[in-house]
Amino acid sequence: MLNVRNRLQAWQERIESVLDEILPPASTHPAKLHEALRYSVLDGGKRMRPLLVYATGEALGIAPEHLDVQAAAVELIHVYSLVHDDLPAMDDDDLRRGKPTCHKAFDEPTAILVGDALQALAFQILAAHPRMTASPAQRLRMIEQLGQAAGSRGMVGGQALDLAAVGQQLTEIELENMHIHKTGALIRASVLLAAYSVDAIDVERLQQLDHFAKCIGLAFQVQDDILDVESDTQTLGKTRGADAAAGKPTYSSIIGLSASKMKLQDLYDEALNALVSLGDSADSLRCCAEFTVKRIR
Amino acid sequence: MLNVRNRLQAWQERIESVLDEILPPASTHPAKLHEALRYSVLDGGKRMRPLLVYATGEALGIAPEHLDVQAAAVELIHVYSLVHDDLPAMDDDDLRRGKPTCHKAFDEPTAILVGDALQALAFQILAAHPRMTASPAQRLRMIEQLGQAAGSRGMVGGQALDLAAVGQQLTEIELENMHIHKTGALIRASVLLAAYSVDAIDVERLQQLDHFAKCIGLAFQVQDDILDVESDTQTLGKTRGADAAAGKPTYSSIIGLSASKMKLQDLYDEALNALVSLGDSADSLRCCAEFTVKRIR
Numbered sequence: 001m002l003n004v005r006n007r008l009q010a011w012q013e014r015i016e017s018v019l020d021e022i023l024p025p026a027s028t029h030p031a032k033l034h035e036a037l038r039y040s041v042l043d044g045g046k047r048m049r050p051l052l053v054y055a056t057g058e059a060l061g062i063a064p065e066h067l068d069v070q071a072a073a074v075e076l077i078h079v080y081s082l083v084h085d086d087l088p089a090m091d092d093d094d095l096r097r098g099k100p101t102c103h104k105a106f107d108e109p110t111a112i113l114v115g116d117a118l119q120a121l122a123f124q125i126l127a128a129h130p131r132m133t134a135s136p137a138q139r140l141r142m143i144e145q146l147g148q149a150a151g152s153r154g155m156v157g158g159q160a161l162d163l164a165a166v167g168q169q170l171t172e173i174e175l176e177n178m179h180i181h182k183t184g185a186l187i188r189a190s191v192l193l194a195a196y197s198v199d200a201i202d203v204e205r206l207q208q209l210d211h212f213a214k215c216i217g218l219a220f221q222v223q224d225d226i227l228d229v230e231s232d233t234q235t236l237g238k239t240r241g242a243d244a245a246a247g248k249p250t251y252s253s254i255i256g257l258s259a260s261k262m263k264l265q266d267l268y269d270e271a272l273n274a275l276v277s278l279g280d281s282a283d284s285l286r287c288c289a290e291f292t293v294k295r296i297r
Numbered sequence: 298m299l300n301v302r303n304r305l306q307a308w309q310e311r312i313e314s315v316l317d318e319i320l321p322p323a324s325t326h327p328a329k330l331h332e333a334l335r336y337s338v339l340d341g342g343k344r345m346r347p348l349l350v351y352a353t354g355e356a357l358g359i360a361p362e363h364l365d366v367q368a369a370a371v372e373l374i375h376v377y378s379l380v381h382d383d384l385p386a387m388d389d390d391d392l393r394r395g396k397p398t399c400h401k402a403f404d405e406p407t408a409i410l411v412g413d414a415l416q417a418l419a420f421q422i423l424a425a426h427p428r429m430t431a432s433p434a435q436r437l438r439m440i441e442q443l444g445q446a447a448g449s450r451g452m453v454g455g456q457a458l459d460l461a462a463v464g465q466q467l468t469e470i471e472l473e474n475m476h477i478h479k480t481g482a483l484i485r486a487s488v489l490l491a492a493y494s495v496d497a498i499d500v501e502r503l504q505q506l507d508h509f510a511k512c513i514g515l516a517f518q519v520q521d522d523i524l525d526v527e528s529d530t531q532t533l534g535k536t537r538g539a540d541a542a543a544g545k546p547t548y549s550s551i552i553g554l555s556a557s558k559m560k561l562q563d564l565y566d567e568a569l570n571a572l573v574s575l576g577d578s579a580d581s582l583r584c585c586a587e588f589t590v591k592r593i594r
Contacts, residue, residue: 024449033449033457084413089386089405108386109460112409116381116416117449123420124444127437136433140424143440147421152321152330152414160330163406 004287008051011064015050015075016042018068022076022125036106036114041079044097046295048220048288049074049190055284056194056209059275060201069132070142070193073122077150078186080118083111085159091246098237122146134197141196149189158182167247175249176218184217208274212285215271216292222264223293225250229257236297268293301584305348308361312347312372313339315365319422333403333411338376341394343592345517345585346371346487352581353491353506356572357498366429367439367490370419374447375483377415380408382456388543395534419443431494438493446486455479464544472546473515481514505571509582512568513589519561520590522547526554533594565590 019041028034050071057067086093086101087108094104103111126132126143134142148154158181165178191213195201225243229252233240243250251260271289275282316338325331347368354364383390383398384405391401400408423429423440431439445451455478462475488510492498522540526549530537540547548557568586572579 028450030454030457030461032461033454037449080413084409087386087409089384089409110457112381112384112386113449113453113457113460116377116412116447117453119413119416120444120448120451120453124441124448126440127444128441136437140433140436143423144421144425147417147424150413151417151421152334152410153325154417156410156414156417157327157330160327160407160410163410164327164329 004283007058007284008055008287008291011051011054012047014054014064014068015047015071018072018131019075022069022072022121022129032106033110033113033117036102036110037117039099039105040083040102040114041076041118044099045075045079046291046297047075048292049078049186051288051291052187052190052213052285053194055282055288056191057197058284059209059278059282060195060198060205061281062194062197065131066133066197067194069125069129070197071190073126073142073146074186074190074193076118076122076125077146077155080115080122081150081155081159081186083118084115087111090159090163091242093239093242095233095238119150122150138196142193145192145196146189149185154181154185154189155183158185162248165249168249170249170254172251172254175251175254179218179221180214183221184214187217187220188213205278208277212271212274212289215267215274216289219264219267219271219289220292222251222260222267223295225252226257226260226264227295227297228252231296264293301580304355304581305352305584305588308348308351309344311351311361311365312344312368315369315428316372319366319369319418319426329403330407330410330414333399333407334414336396336402337380337399337411338373338415341396342372342376343588343594344372345589346375346483348585348588349484349487349510349582350491352579352585353488354494355581356506356575356579357492357495357502358578359491359494362428363430363494364491366422366426367431367494368487370423370439370443371483371487371490373415373419373422374443374452377412377419378447378452378456378483380415381412384408387456387460388539390536390539392530392535416447419447435493439490442489442493443486446482451478451482451486452480455482459545462546465546467546467551469548469551472548472551476515476518477511480518481511484514484517485510502575505574509568509571509586512564512571513586516561516564516568516586517589519548519557519564520592522549523554523557523561524592524594525549528593561590 023038024034026035026038053067053071054064083102085091086096093101102114126139158178161178162182191209195206195209228243231240320335321331323332323335350364350368351361380399382388383393384400390398399411423436455475458475459479488506492503492506525540
């Protein structure tokens, strides 16, 4: 597993340099906006979604250099969603990835614009970045998938459900539905964008990868809720207990901490099961799954 | 000119029904978000950008049914920008298109999410809507153009400049630079998205249309500033004098009202000049230009 971990770490460094290259220089006019764009995107986060893009590519025999733009696009959408979620009108968070949130480090209008600009950039690079090697038809499929995953029937819809859930008693199914949209859609898109880079992927393989993505997407959220109870602010890099304090339903509040841990294990097992037929080529994906359920922040 | 006006009115009705079809039904889960999406987009506005798409198409011999998705995409980006611009942290406007702004009719988090979802939808439909007839390569060119026009070096950059300009003394050149980004980029994109629907457009024709778009984009803003002084809130459908009251630099405050009117006439003449070689086929574009400079709201 040591080699696999080294590979994941190399991909983390890789996506950092890809993002650095894709974002306009901080001196671009207007400078404050571009500084804030770079502040929000660079030098932070687990980069889970880009890792999933590269790891899925490895399982399907696609080299990282053919996946840089897809990895950057999903991360840009993810970061935009964090910047907007942290706004005072939304979750009102001061801390993200161990740093002041964008609207704290800059200001609220800038944070709104940073999110807006990152979303536009994500689609723009899939359409036209010179690093992009996929065919026009493949790119269009990726743009459609990312648009759907990010939009009102995907991530943004999940965020709306999340806001509506504050102070409400949700059932476990309602909670799951919210997470499937809010975080699950983009995690699935990460795997699918890599899969769509293959000339002709067979339907069964696509379904296995998609099922894997669904399981770890949900597992990620269950672990988030467990950490919100069991970890501390410094380790998390964001305010511990913030969800519970904001009256948001969590797995631990609905089914309890120990049932949450069992659910996490079940999702992990199911995710690994989905990869069986891929053999050794899926070791990086397995490692992503392990990180998801065993991470401490 | 009567026939041309009827054509523009028919296109206004056409885009209304296209948008109605493209937006998810109001009953889509989560319902509040989808109601707010439809509230913000439908039944309002001059639809200037879609009209420019159809009118450019007419000048180039492309029928409206091949331009519906392009027209809808630019309008979705435009509406998202209005919804975000109206937010309390930005321009804090209560009235838009004669109705309460999205965050007034719904709430602030919903308005943020509505803007985010509209942007995703704009790119998604260019990639994959069944009404779209352009080739994959053409679509990618449109997505790239729209992403650039909407992003940090286009509309969002212009909005950042606009916010930074509050209470500042700008030169006329700085004011023009702000408007070229804030409204000009998307108006140019409207014309270019129609032009990219032609199999092989010659460079000179493209430059003429682009120059026309630049001129009316700026003329639109000059007329906006004139109306902000000379019109009234009821006619405008938004708060009259709001820009001046917010300490925003305007053409009338920088060069004076009478010089603003001369500048408007100059831009109008220049716009019409750019269309000369297109003959009668550009009559709808001329009518769009006329509306831009003679509109009363």
